Amino acid sequence: MNKKIQRSLAVVSAAALVFGVAAAQTSANAAPKTVYLAYQGPLSGGEASTGTDEQNAVKYAIKLFNAKNKAKYNVKLVSVDDQGDPAVAGTVAPGIGKNKAILGVVGPAYSGATIASLPFYKAGGLALISPSATRVSLTDPASPDFGGPIFHRVVATDDKQGPALAKWATNGNKAAKVFVFDDQSSYAVPLAGYVTAGLKKVAGASLVGTDSVPNTTTDFAPTIAKIKTSGADVVIYTGYYSQAAVFIKQLRDSGSKAVFAGGDGVFNQEFPKLAGVAAEGSRITGVSGLMDANPKAEAAFKKSMGVSSGVYAVESFDAANIFLEAILKGNTTRAKVLAYVKAYKGTGIGGTTYQFTANGDIKGDGFSGFESVKGVLINKGPVK
Amino acid sequence: MRLEIKDLHVHYGKIEAIKGVSVIVNEGEIVTLIGANGAGKTTMLKTVSGLRPITSGQIIFDGKDISKVPAHERVDLGISQAPEGRGIFPGMTVLENLEMGKFHRKNRKAEMQEDLEKVYHLFPRLKERVGQAGGTLSGGEQQMLAIGRALMTRPKVLLLDEPSMGLAPQMIANIFRIITEINKTGVTILLVEQNAQQALQRAHRAYILETGNIVKEAKASDLLDDPAVREAYLGTGAH
Amino acid sequence: MFEVLIDQFWSLTIAGVALGFIYVLVSLGYTMVYGVLRMINFANSEIFMWGTFGTIVTSRDIFGYSQTSAPATGPKLALVLFSQLLMSMAVAGLTAVFVEFVAYRRLRAKGTNRLATLISAIGISIVLSELMRLLTDSRPVGSPRVLEKIILTEVWGANIRLDTVVTIFAAAAIYFLLERFVKLSRMGKAIRAVSMNEDAAKLMGVNLNRVITTTFLVGGLATGAAGFFYITVFEYTKFNIGFTMGMAAFTAAVLGGIGNIRGAFYGGLFLGLLEVYASAVLGTQWKAVTVFIVLVLVLLFKPNGLFGEAVQTTRA
Amino acid sequence: MKIRNYWNLRDFGANIWEKATRTQRVAIALTSILLVGLLPFMGGSILATPIASFDAVLVYPVGMFVLMSLGLNIVVGKSGMLDLGYVAFFAIGAYTMAILGTTTKMNTWEIMPIGIALAMIAGVLLGIPTLRLRGDYLAIVTLGFGEIVRLVVLNSSWSKGPNGIANIPMPPKIGPLKFELENQKVFFWVVMAMILVTIWMIRRLTVRRPGRAWEAIRQDEDAAELMGVPTLKYKIWSFTLGAAVGGAAGVLYASKNLYIAPEMFTLNVSILILACVVFGGIGNIWGVVIGATILGYLPDRIRFISDARLLVFGIVLVVVMNFRPDGLLPRKKREKKIIERDDNLLKLENVTMKFGGVTALNGVNLEVKRGEILALIGPNGAGKTTVFNVITGVYKQTSGTVTFDGTSLGNQKRYEVTALGVARTFQNIRLWGDMTALENVITATDVHKKSGLVGALFGFPRASIEEEVNRERAHEILRFIGIDQYSDRLAKNLPYGVQRRLEIARALGTSPKLVLLDEPAAGFNPAEKVELAATIRKVRDAGYTVLLIEHDMSLIMGISDRVVVLDFGTKIADDIPSVVQKDPRVIEAYLGVPADAS
Secondary structure, eight states: OHHHHHHHHHHOGGGHHHHHHHHHHSOTTOOOEEEEEEEEEOOSSTTHHHHHHHHHHHHHHHHHHHHHTTTTEEEEEEEEEOTTOHHHHHHHHHHHHHOTTEEEEEOOSSHHHHHHHHHHHHHHTOEEEESSOOOGGGGOTTSTTOOTTTEEESSOOHHHHHHHHHHHHTTTOTTOEEEEEEOSSTTHHHHHHHHHHHHTTSTTOEEEEEEEOOTTOOOOHHHHHHHHHHTOSEEEEOSOHHHHHHHHHHHHHTTOOOEEEEOTTTOSTHHHHHHGGGGTTOEEEEOOOHHHHOHHHHHHHHHHHSSOOOTTHHHHHHHHHHHHHHHHTTOOSHHHHHHHHHTOEEEOTTSOEEEBOTTSOBSSOOOEEEEEETTEEEEEEEOO | OOEEEEEEEEEETTEEEEEEEEEEEOTTOEEEEEOOTTSSHHHHHHHHHTSSOOSEEEEEETTEEOTTSOHHHHHHHTEEEEOSSSOSOTTSBHHHHHHHTTTTOTTHHHHHHHHHHHHHHHOHHHHHTTTSBGGGSOHHHHHHHHHHHHHHTOOSEEEEEOTTTTOOHHHHHHHHHHHHHHHHTTOEEEEEESOHHHHHHHOSEEEEEETTEEEEEEEHHHHHHOHHHIIIIIOOSOO | OOHHHHHTHHHHHHHHHHHHHHHHHHHHHHHHHHHHHOSOOTTHHHHHHHHHHHHHHIIIIISOOOTTSOOOOHHHHHHHHHHHHHHHHHHHHHHHHHHIIIIIIHHHHHTOOHHHHHHHHHHHHHHHHHHHHHHHTTOOEEOOOOSOOOEEEEETTEEEEHHHHHHHHHHHHHHHHHHHHHHHSHHHHHHHHHHHOHHHHHHTTOOHHHHHHHHHHHHHHHHHHHHHHHHHHHOEEOTTHHHHHHHHHHHHHHHHOTTOHHHHHHHHHHHHHHHHHHHHHHOGGGHHHHHHHHHHHHHHHSTTOTTOSSGGGOOO | OOOOOSSOHHHHHHHHHHHSOHHHHHHHHHHHHHHHHTGGGGTTSTTOOSSSOHHHHIIIIIIHHHHHHHHHHIIIIITOOOOSOTHHHHHHHHHHHHHHHHHSSOOHHHHHHHHHHHHHHHHHHHHHHHTTSOHHHHHHHHHHHHHHHHHHHHTOTTTTGGGOBOOOOOOOOBTTBOOOSSOOHHHHHHHHHHHHHHHHHHHHHHTSHHHHHHHHHHHOHHHHHHTTOOHHHHHHHHHHHHHHHHHHHHHHHHHHHSOBOGGGSOHHHHHHHHHHHHHHHTTOHHHHHHHHHHHHHHHHHTGGGGGGHHHHHHHHHHHHHHHOTTOSSOOOOHHHHHHHTTTEEEEEEEEEEEETTEEEEEEEEEEEETTOEEEEEOSTTSSHHHHHHHHTTSSOOSEEEEEETTEEESSSOHHHHHHHTEEEOOSSOOOOTTSBHHHHHHHHHTTTOOOOHHHHHHTOHHHHHHHHHHHHHHHHHHHHHTOGGGTTSBGGGSOHHHHHHHHHHHHHHTOOSEEEEESTTTTOOHHHHHHHHHHHHHHHHTTOEEEEEOOOHHHHHHHOSEEEEEETTEEEEEEOHHHHHHOHHHIIIIIOSOSSOO
């Protein structure tokens, strides 16, 4: 056993201290205890890339943990594919809710799927930490969607992002004329609402037009016509990066010089890659990714997983680690894990401080403003 | 022997439409198949032209078994059918319809004008309507077009399916006269008809088909005088 | 309500016409097959999607363009664009033939019910889109810019852009070529003959299987061309773009009168314009609703679409 | 090329079922229901679905798919309309439940009828303008409708737009059965009950008029219309019933899932349900049930293939459709039935008819084969006309069974019997005297038609086209019978012989399978009789089956394939004419003197 310990030490030296504590707590010859965590998100279907990225980060966290603690714990991941679809979530969630071996769920990734899953997890007392479900109502006790007490998230909500996006988009523009449009998704429509509300608090800014474009659209000519007619000099899109890339190209090709801004749906290094030069100068709000937050960790990730980290990698990784720490502290029942999460206070890999409010949100509103410069989204610091 | 059909069986799904029929058509003959609706006459023609697969039996043409040859290749061999009713291409002009008859001929360019003239000679009406869409022709003209188009393939055997159907009496006589004329140019004809009177008058030999079986085979002129046939197919009634 | 339409009328119209021509070409894929088989080729949308990938692969992997490369110029531009077009058409054409072979041929030989064929086609379209999804990890793929989108001139306040102009003229040319092909060529006549009367066509020596395969091929080529123009204008594709495009193009085909080549032309243009105008007036969220309501109204008064059904009506 | 049915599950099942007695059938049905009802307890078995819990999968997708497929099957399978927007009705039901459930105090069972009603209203509203369209045009319009419903819900505030509606209440408990989140067996039982009700409804309708009308529409809509089926009305009915089932499924689904959002109601759902129908065997209830079960269950069962399972799903669809194009369990085929049923179009088994103390028929057994001319003879009062009256539904037999073309007769109304394909002429001529000959036949051709109210109300152009086509068909029939030259004369002014023939023409106008001729030669001279014999033979040759009562022996012996002799309500002979003619009992009872006397 000692040799094993030494090998582990050699592999992950940073974990030495933690390991020592853990080793002291277990009896010498006990077999490693198998515990289960789940990741829930879209792993197949049209949204699968988001889910795959998130799950990779979770897998990475577990891989590190198991390597460190192989004597004590063997954490296994249950992949729960809800396709991002509330209908599918309603079918898979009962099974997960009932399976008491699963101690915690990283996810669900999408708000709609979360709402559909909640009743089953509430009944099972299963703690959730979502890396990406941003809908405000999930942590609003007055809403029917309220996820308390089991729902937590390590991502800031739309009502914090909306004003931040409004500010960042109009930064340096004393009399901004803003056009806001969404992609009709359950993520984009509410966010557009918070952006509109946030604009009212920005001095000199005015809302000059809106649109709502199906998320399968590739021809934005009518929207661009509206933007031109409205005379907007700032355009905010609250949907996702792939459509944003198509749109910004068309906007630039139409000759418009209006500032383009988007929220964390657009916040993806793929965005400037897809959009090319048209993306230059676009302003995006988001929370730093792994690459940006911790390049060393990113390199280790790529080495271990064989792919680069993707969207919500930091959030997913941190969410998984909160559960893993709970397990390491010997919390191996759902109730204990939930209690541990609620009382958790710690720092994530990107330096974010996590502490959940009573409703499941993280304290603080750490949105940063990014700008697309030469094909890369550069962090310009927190939006104030 | 130009065409020989041996013990032919044909099914539509599970229903047997042709139950072991044998027919012989000699070079230069007009042979007619008569029988009531549903007796299987049209099915017979379709199996000969290849439109309908057979269950068992043989179709021998010029000494060669063609039972497995697809329809479009039988045209090359010299079998041509003028289909029942409106078997023309309604959206094509009369000329285009006739040209379709040359679709697969090797020397189509060389033969085209000559054969068009022949058809126009038989059916002067078609020449008048050359640019008109097939679908806008009258029933009789469509029938002429169907026959003319079949002739464009330079058939050795011409299969005619109810050429008199839906035509006025005067037109019927005309069509049958032309059938005889075609026959005289050396084309063997297998004719399916409801109008037994006319068919028997024009044909050399006849087969009577009843619910998928041949019940009688004889010289056409004999059948004209056969009382049983007269009663069943020629009408003994007042009109 | 109408201020956008009035203010940006010509910009919208040009965009609508360009989009319309893309619809025309995809509609042809539906209409050709429908004309001869009386069946919706449900997989045509995925054939289109494969075509778009063919376009991107050509510029990105064969010619080595990337998102950051400068657009091509001169003869190189012509070469790359032409190769892209050919590749897109080839990929789509072959996919269409594959679809016919796998999903249609056996069922057609058996002469079975249309719904079985429909489901078989739906099955193959799931296969095609899932295959591409797995190949691309569900991620969108951007196209390098090969054709620079130069603003050629401004007419009535609307920018006339190179890519739009190319799309409109080239797509129109391809459409007219195809129409001529169907109207005048021997194979085209055979296609028309089969669409009017399958048995009679056989009796003229037309090889049915060959005609049907050709029809799928030609429909696929048109759809593939559409894929190329789509990429040239929008520079983006994803495994699931076929669905929206397919629905729009099929609607266009029905509007014009499915099975009718000229119907696909007018239906496609009509739909392209209707979409941009409706989006501008009512808001983009009501675009699809407007389109379908117009469709229902058209069909109520002209149950076979604006130009009637079937290839047979395309007379000389 | 023969298509062999290798796994003939249907025939296997049907065989057991048909041989079973009534009690056995009830036992089989109850046992099956019980076994299926126990399925939620099978979660630990090989059936288990990884990740998803088995009882939840049984409710959705499996149960819901089965229910919706049955509903869609009414539209697509029964009446042959391609509907690609079926999800709209599901959505309407679901949103009714969601909105009423979260804003009022109503519970699921109170909302259910409202949801069904709204779905049905939507069905009618969509159906009236669009169901005149055929085939693929209908497909695209219904597809559009499905999308419109989804987009309206997505872009409206009353439906909470893309956010969807959460916290939908679960159904209140039914007696001791409580609905639970963690164990969904009660939901499954409710879905099962709804499925059974739907099956019961479909089966009832199928063997009755609507079923026949749908069948006719599916096979040949124009012909159906020509035979007097008000096609639009029946299509709307079919559509509306399908909508009702979809709506009911939607209500229950919302109440089960507790949260709904527009993204759940996409075209994909419609396509998937359609795939279930066709995959299982379009038109066949059990096929549809099996198809939906497999397609609902399969993706969850093969979750271990993870990302490629949709690909597998697509391949399965292509392969199954290619090799079993009629689905796993195909619908019954007509010709098949003919062979199975021994060619008997009509079968009387042990039929007894009593009027007060008088026994008119005493245990009569009678079979009429397809395509034959069967003569029924016997002395006056032997019960011949009673047989006709029992067959045509004028009387209901005291005991015994009458089976016509697979349908048991006895409870139908007279016009329903006519609709099934039985037509008759009358001994004493009963033409509509003040109508022309042509009008008599035309009226018969639309004898099936009930109202045509909707058509008349909206003045559809088809109505007049239909009129034209009917007229053409009537002419054809008159020509066939050889009296076309009298078509414009009033029936009452026609010569007697022509009137008799017109009776036959009118009977043919209803497109019967079986023509009953009641003394057609009464009052004819020998020359006319010869002519009539030719006509009757012609009718038979055209594919009709003829059952005839006649006294004229030369006519009977000349044309009948078989002769049945009745005497005092009992069958005393049944054979080919030449044998019957020599039967001493027949001679004694009826002929009295040797044949050829008349």
